[in-house]
Amino acid sequence: MDISNLINTLAYVASDVDESALLPLVLLLSGFIFYGYMYTRYRNADKRHKHEMETTTIVANLVSTDTYFKSRKGLKNATMAGSNHKRVEGALNVGSGNKLLDMVK
């Protein structure tokens, strides 16, 4: 079982429920949350070098464009649908990072 996936799924579910229902939900899942937390604490399978933010990088000649085009009212989610600004492709311990390697056996 991929624990980090489970935790991500739980976090996703939790992010979408209303705040008043959060406490009962946490209680009803407490065994799973406890298991996931402890498993991660001992095995650390989710840990990696965060290359995207830990690599020294200098930005120069930045040109920003910010063009307002509409307002959206009454949105239920706290985050933008389909946002991908924190996506990470090049991690080898999650997802399909391994497929980026071209290893000669």
Add this chain to the structure above:
Amino acid sequence: MDKQSTHGALPSQGEPVGAAPPPPPSGAPVNSGFAAPPQPSPMAPPPPGAIPVVQNNPPSSPPPPPPSGAPVKTAAMPDEASNSPFSRFKPPEGQPHIFQDLGQKDGITKCPSCGGSDIALNIQTGLLRCNYCRHEFSEVSDGIDSDISRLTGLRMGMGASDIAYDASDVVTLKCTACGAEVVVDTNNAPQQRCHWCRNMLSLNQQIPNGAIPDAVMPFRVTKEQAQKLIEEFVGKRRFFAHPTFKKEFCTQNIMGVYLPYMVIDVNARAEFRGEGEHETRRYTVGSGNNRETRHDADAYWVGRDFDFYVDDLTIEASGDRLDQQTTVNSNNVINAILPFPLKDTVRFNANYIRGFTSEKRNVNRTAIENLVSAQVRDIARWQAWQNATFYGRGIRWDAENVTIKGELWKTVYLPVWLYSYMEIKSGGKKFLHYVAVNACTGKIMGSVPIHMPKLLAVSGVVQLIGTVLGVGAFLLLALGG
């Protein structure tokens, strides 16, 4: 936010951004057949029934609104990016430019003070120390560095060039003291004592078998310090640790090992296009049990174009260490102790690795160039976000163009203290757990085998209590409403 500063015809909601028409030239009337932009006042009354709960503070640094009449860059974007996520890697033209450090000399490294050849690293200082007169000295810094913003094409240190698999691991050196010929097997260590005069002979010049890196980072964390760090790390994880592991845990046999890495400087350009949302209001609708949170947000076309210079992107250069599938190994914890302070590397000298284990590089640039490409894009995406945090609800990038203009690759040996434990699971399946210490910074990460029956039992008890309390909480909420 000054809505009057917005420009251009606005595509209707839901229209794919890739199809967004470019805004008309500045000053053109907004009548090009698209819906007129909604112009909500910032003071618009909340929807009926809404109870304002939180009025977001204005952002500390909103993006400056484009000055009225200023041209606004089109939100349309090149579409080749969406077709090929790895469009960047057009291989540079021609052969890579390879640097060779001609200052490297094989044979006896002499103490500059007494001329002795019995030299080893002093971990306390990170310097080479003469074991005869105790004089300490250092190898020069590796010299392969550059102004990244001016880097073009593909450049490589000699130590990063492709491994010649037919190159012999065995090299014969002539002892400069007595003239004897001494064989060095680079698979073990690039050093050998002369059998006749007992001088230590070192192989420092790079040979095409990948055994000699461009630079080395000396150990700075002593074995005793590493043992203490590892004991603390495991000590915090004892309750659910496997009993066999607890019985056998001992840090006496931790290994100081130099692991091979590719270190890459990259001069690149990024062009990001997408849509971002900035929250303007958060409030609660409904009443009693049916209260729900709602958000209002302004949507923007967002563009971020910039040059960026990546310094010392670090990737494992060993096939074993690159395999970080956490279901079969714990190599990811060795990855997690990066980064190293790579400005402190020195030119390779075999005396630095004397007494330590070292892993030979067995990975070439081509094996990891797609990985490097992906990581450079990750860096660009992160930097784009760092310069667009106004969009607190997020950004959906529809086009990400990252072009690498120049890259410089070199190989470096980095020092790691490793504790390893082979767990034999009930089915006979083996799993190697590591606890790794960065021997420069002391950063530690590890994997501790779990006693599953115990963890499952305690989780079950927690679940039982949680269920009772959770049902109670639901009932309370229902009755309270």
